[in-house]
Amino acid sequence: MEQLDVAVIGAGVVGLAVARAFARAGREVVILERAESFGAGVSSRNSEVLHAGLYYPTDSLRAAVCAPGRKRLYAYCAERGIAHKRCGKLLVAADAAQAERLPGIAAQAAANGAEDLRLVSAAGARRMEPALCCAAALFSPGTGIIDSHGLMLSLLADAEAAGAALAVMTPVSAIVPDGGGAVLHCGAGADAFAARANLAVNCAGLGSVPLAAGAWGKNAKRPCPRRHMAKGNYFSLAGRAPFSRLIYPLPEPGGLGVHLTLDLAGRGRFGPDVEWIDEETYTVDPARGEAFYASIRRYWPGLPDGALAPDTCGIRPKIFGPGEPTADFLVAGPETHGIPGVIHLLGIESPGLTACLALADHVAALAGSEKTATSRSVKST
Ligand SMILES: Cc1cc2nc3c(=O)[nH]c(=O)nc-3n(C[C@H](O)[C@H](O)[C@H](O)COP(=O)(O)OP(=O)(O)OC[C@H]3O[C@@H](n4cnc5c(N)ncnc54)[C@H](O)[C@@H]3O)c2cc1C
Numbered sequence: 001m002e003q004l005d006v007a008v009i010g011a012g013v014v015g016l017a018v019a020r021a022f023a024r025a026g027r028e029v030v031i032l033e034r035a036e037s038f039g040a041g042v043s044s045r046n047s048e049v050l051h052a053g054l055y056y057p058t059d060s061l062r063a064a065v066c067a068p069g070r071k072r073l074y075a076y077c078a079e080r081g082i083a084h085k086r087c088g089k090l091l092v093a094a095d096a097a098q099a100e101r102l103p104g105i106a107a108q109a110a111a112n113g114a115e116d117l118r119l120v121s122a123a124g125a126r127r128m129e130p131a132l133c134c135a136a137a138l139f140s141p142g143t144g145i146i147d148s149h150g151l152m153l154s155l156l157a158d159a160e161a162a163g164a165a166l167a168v169m170t171p172v173s174a175i176v177p178d179g180g181g182a183v184l185h186c187g188a189g190a191d192a193f194a195a196r197a198n199l200a201v202n203c204a205g206l207g208s209v210p211l212a213a214g215a216w217g218k219n220a221k222r223p224c225p226r227r228h229m230a231k232g233n234y235f236s237l238a239g240r241a242p243f244s245r246l247i248y249p250l251p252e253p254g255g256l257g258v259h260l261t262l263d264l265a266g267r268g269r270f271g272p273d274v275e276w277i278d279e280e281t282y283t284v285d286p287a288r289g290e291a292f293y294a295s296i297r298r299y300w301p302g303l304p305d306g307a308l309a310p311d312t313c314g315i316r317p318k319i320f321g322p323g324e325p326t327a328d329f330l331v332a333g334p335e336t337h338g339i340p341g342v343i344h345l346l347g348i349e350s351p352g353l354t355a356c357l358a359l360a361d362h363v364a365a366l367a368g369s370e371k372t373a374t375s376r377s378v379k380s381t
Helices: 013-024 061-080 096-111 121-128 148-161 207-213 286-296 354-368 370-375
Strands: 002-011 029-033 087-095 120-121 136-140 144-146 165-166 173-179 181-186 193-201 228-240 244-246 258-262 266-270 276-277 309-319 330-332 340-348
Touching: 002 013, 002 181, 002 207, 013 029, 013 148, 013 193, 013 354, 061 148, 061 244, 061 354, 087 096, 087 121, 096 120, 096 136, 120 121, 121 136, 136 258, 144 148, 165 354, 173 193, 173 207, 193 207, 207 309, 228 286, 258 370, 266 286, 266 309, 286 309, 340 354
Parallel strands: 002 029, 002 193, 029 165, 087 244, 193 340
Antiparallel strands: 087 136, 120 136, 173 181, 181 193, 228 266, 228 276, 228 309, 244 258, 258 266, 330 340
């Protein structure tokens, strides 16, 4: 049987950042990816926003990794020439009742490490963005956008330079505990094989809960969560967006509300909405456009008829269902699930892209690799 030191399952932005952290700490790393290439999952279907971390509850893992992750990513992008832009974001209140919530959001955001937040009057917001209509706004200058594919390429290059290997078209079907490590059942049919890893890190995005369910101890501290999926649909805007900053309404249950994101070329896209689904599907129903027009016109009354076209969608890997309280990111090591040599990353939806480097450090610390990293003087970017 193949013997591995660290096996990272999934080559999305989080798996690549985790693989990079372990490889740079001197561990032998293999990344097992079921698709033909890296970044084929959630990491290629998101808003590409580097979040400031406005809403996460104090003491949550999301709060702990979002702002530090964003700062690390800005430094990393600058160092590696990865395209990004600190364009800022306006969180807009549609009416007086929503405006009253902004100071509370600003206070929580500041506690989470978001910097230089500024409450803006309706007139002030209009001076910043003349097409905007709102009762008041919160300006977050530290929010930005990033080329997520460029980021993943760079993380993979770093991991490979430190000795990691990427095995594509290698689905993992089971993680079986094995004397302090794990045997991974990989591939399918004639290509099926098993490999033993000293440490298996499950970063399989939408696939991580099904894998974790089979490698979760009977006497675990908490049950393995159930997988839920919430599709986020996007509609693109014909022509140039009349905004230079990201525009967000106040959040809605399950998501951040239909907001305007800009890509690095200045093209505008609205979304994602929240559509709870049972099966993985990636079609955008044009009929959902009607609700988009209504939501967007609350802050941009000038949105012309016929300007929106169905675009891409992404699926949030959630560990809470509709109507249930929002769950935090769950990075579950042996302490949580009772199986040595296995770490599961579950429910890594937004801000997983923003937080990838900080999440990778968190996983490395959980695995006890910190000491090795320090002794090798690994740079923290
Ligand atoms: C609509 C939407 C918008 C978002 N917007 C933002 C945003 O603006 N900013 C932000 O910070 N975050 C955002 N996020 C969250 C962010 O995209 C995710 O947190 C992040 O991409 C998760 O990365 P990952 O590596 O965990 O998962 P993935 O990118 O899904 O990677 C998992 C990988 O595992 C592979 N895999 C799955 N099962 C197996 C298996 N059994 N064996 C082997 N390989 C397997 C998959 O093929 C995939 O490549 C958004 C998410 C969504 C859905």
